[in-house]
Amino acid sequence: MKWNWQQKNWPDFIYSGKALDEFERVFLVESSKLVGATAIINEEEGRKFTIDLMSEEALKSSKIEGEILDRDSVSSSLLRQLGFAPQYSDHRANDKEKGIAALMVDNYETFDQPLSHEMMFNWQSNIIAGSWRIQDIGKYRTSKEPMQVVSGYEGHYKVHFEAPPAVSVPKEMDAFIAWYNDSSPQGTNPISPLIRASIAHIYFVSIHPFEDGNGRIGRALSEKALAQSIGRPALVALSHAIEKNRKEYYKQLEQNNKELTIDLWMSFFSKTVLQAVNHAQKLVRFTVNKTRFFDNVQQQTNERQAKVLSRMVAAGMDGFVGGMSVKKYMKMTGAIERTAIRDIQALEKLGAFTKTGKGRGVRYWLNLGEEFETEKNKFLREQKSTKRLSGIPSESRHP
Known part of the structure; x- marks a missing residue:
């Protein structure tokens, strides 16, 4: 040859x-x-x-x-x-x-x-x-x-x-x-x-x-x-x-x-x-969105919240794999459950987080714009597929 x-x-x-x-x-x-x-x-x-x-x-x-x-x-x-x-x-x-x-x-x-x-x-x-x-x-x-x-x-x-x-x-x-x-x-x-x-x-x-x-x-x-x-x-x-x-x-x-x-x-x-x-x-x-995102929230977050936001942004443009949950937040920051819930709810109220799901399926996502929600959309598709396979209608899984 x-x-x-x-x-x-x-x-x-x-x-x-x-x-x-x-x-x-x-x-x-x-x-x-x-x-x-x-x-x-x-x-x-x-x-x-x-x-x-x-x-x-x-x-x-x-x-x-x-x-x-x-x-x-x-x-x-x-x-x-x-x-x-x-x-x-x-x-x-x-x-x-x-x-x-x-x-x-x-x-x-x-x-x-x-x-x-x-x-x-x-x-x-x-x-x-x-x-x-x-x-x-x-x-x-x-x-x-x-x-x-x-x-x-x-x-x-x-x-x-x-x-x-x-x-x-x-x-x-x-x-x-x-x-x-x-x-x-x-x-x-x-x-x-x-x-x-x-x-x-x-x-x-x-x-x-x-x-x-x-x-x-x-x-x-x-x-x-x-x-x-x-x-x-x-x-x-x-x-x-x-x-x-x-x-x-x-x-x-x-x-x-x-x-x-x-x-x-x-x-x-x-x-x-x-x-x-x-x-x-x-x-x-x-880059522009995340810079402006931090400009908007950095003066209104505590050290724990700032650490979590930085880790999530560092995941890149596709988004943070699996979204943020209370358990993940506790593991990242060492906070107790009550404190983690309070911190997360404050970030949601601030507009830093958007929320999906109910009950144990609740996840929080950085609010950087729809263009950067690949992982969020992937997670939601997987959740929907899991519910179909389980035979449990999504409307009644978390009554």
Whole structure:
């Protein structure tokens, strides 16, 4: 079997630019809306949006590779590295959390700078920090063993892809970097945003130049390309959108790694980018809503209530899983039942909480707007389904 890099005209990818015209148009419109939305929010809201988006991207990009990181540790590391927090504020973050945060910050601060070997060496050093099993850190792979993407178990492996041999990598990466910089908006041969970001990703991961970290760096390169196209850093939630479609993402990479024709990959990737832009737009609205939410209630809440509200907001845009109950409130705050009920009722009266259910099924939800009630709606659907399955009419379960 021949892989794409073994084809005669590698790396001249074949695609129909016309097929992406509508995607390109929508991307320019929606990304302009996103830039406009971030331009009119205040400095504090802008900082929160930046940290929230970068934290989520760091977590999702790592999760795609099977690594689960702590959100608070990643956020604290981002705050420190961006200069928004004291030097040692991220002491609880481990090497992987600090490393992915460092990649995000460098990509944020240098988005408009040309790509270089040194830039990617630095990224890889950061995200592989603390990995004892990796030999080649901060440099391209050197092993004579084939670099393969495999699944299965010993004796029954399936090879999904085999990258160029290590001896070819420096030359391949020279060509990749030259193409990447030449195709930028300031380059000698600029190409449209979605085409460039799509090719950058599949081109880079096809070379697979590093012993580890190729997926995270490949997504960072696409985000850098998109940021350059709109002239602003860190505004596209690409890893979030890819993680939601992770199986399809790997399927498309596999389907497009044997030939140079990549129309299917570019269509998938373009749709994913548009989902990422829409998610970032929603995150701007969430950031504004939660800031104004706290402005409205912070002077009227006690320490227990403030702690619970912060924990619920930290759950993100979908909402707090399962809603807040009296028992959960007691566990979070250490309050006795009577105090917990009084606190919750005060938050409901204040407009911070909305209430659903009756009796033991009562749950309370943050009042941030219908757009951010995914978990609430999911919970209500599950409750309704449970009542149907039990044969107990919902009207009579709690008489």
